[in-house]
Amino acid sequence: MRRKRGRTVDVEEGESYYVSMTDMMVGVIFIFIIMLSYFAFEFRSATTRLTSAKQPETAALLQTAANLTRRQADLEVDYQARVLCVPETVLSETGGGAAGERRCFSFAPPSKVPTQSVSTADAQRLLMDQLEADLRDAGAPINGDPSNGTLAFKADQLFLAGSATLSPDGQRIAGQVAQTLARRLPCLGYGAPAGTGCEAGGSKLAMVNVVSQTNLDAFTPEGQRAASLALQRAAAFHQGLTAAQPLLAALRNAPVGQAGSQPLLRVASVGQSQEAASKVGDDQTVSIQFLMGT
Numbered sequence: 001m002r003r004k005r006g007r008t009v010d011v012e013e014g015e016s017y018y019v020s021m022t023d024m025m026v027g028v029i030f031i032f033i034i035m036l037s038y039f040a041f042e043f044r045s046a047t048t049r050l051t052s053a054k055q056p057e058t059a060a061l062l063q064t065a066a067n068l069t070r071r072q073a074d075l076e077v078d079y080q081a082r083v084l085c086v087p088e089t090v091l092s093e094t095g096g097g098a099a100g101e102r103r104c105f106s107f108a109p110p111s112k113v114p115t116q117s118v119s120t121a122d123a124q125r126l127l128m129d130q131l132e133a134d135l136r137d138a139g140a141p142i143n144g145d146p147s148n149g150t151l152a153f154k155a156d157q158l159f160l161a162g163s164a165t166l167s168p169d170g171q172r173i174a175g176q177v178a179q180t181l182a183r184r185l186p187c188l189g190y191g192a193p194a195g196t197g198c199e200a201g202g203s204k205l206a207m208v209n210v211v212s213q214t215n216l217d218a219f220t221p222e223g224q225r226a227a228s229l230a231l232q233r234a235a236a237f238h239q240g241l242t243a244a245q246p247l248l249a250a251l252r253n254a255p256v257g258q259a260g261s262q263p264l265l266r267v268a269s270v271g272q273s274q275e276a277a278s279k280v281g282d283d284q285t286v287s288i289q290f291l292m293g294t
Helices: 021-052 056-064 120-138 168-188 221-244
Strands: 076-078 083-087 102-106 150-154 205-216 265-273 285-292
Touching: 120 150, 120 168, 120 285, 168 205, 168 221, 168 285, 205 221, 221 265, 221 285
Parallel strands: 205 265
Antiparallel strands: 076 083, 083 102, 150 285, 205 285
8 A cells, every 4th residue: 555645744934034244334334424424513513613712722721621620819910921920839739839939821912892883774773663662652643654764744633724833733743752752862862961771882863854745836836835835844843843842952963063063853845846736735744754874
């Protein structure tokens, strides 16, 4: 009889895991790249700190000095020769050293701290922000955006119709404007006591113009009357401001006696000629223009 063979049982062996030499070398190189990147970054940071320091030598020494100790000592300094001498005993942690002996070092003159001043544009922006906030709080009807250096008001809110006489509301508005100008302008002009919050050596105003603007037909009697009314209204608003706050009349753009010294608060009018312009006094605007000095 033929003998039956037993069924062969397949045995699944566990899958082998191994790291090839190439993979291992790639991993080692990757680690070295990370280390080199770290050291390069640290080197660049340290170099930047040293080169940008006011005193590079001092900055370099302070990086190695990890245990500075305060000591009381009598120093001798020759400021002309830039020499500093200290007792030799101070240089020893235990106070050793020959009594009466000195160790001397040379030093560089201290760096001058630059004076930080607000730029002219920043000073004007700050002024207009302050004036706008003050007048908004007071309820004054500002017309337009003061960020362009101008506080504008509609003439019909300030004056009686067709005249250069301030209305009761106009007098109230003039008083509010004068109050905030008297608070802010002394720091930016001359001739009046400046407050304690004024920046020494800061920017100054060259001119504060009270301007009345109108559209007119220059070739008609009505247009000529409109131009005259605009100038009268600018002068009347100027007088209303200085009457409410006499300090404003004392402000100047330069010290008294200096060449070019003029009152800071002045008057002007602007008329744009055009055909079929509106009636006398209509659509006029009274504004205060602030011009900073250069």
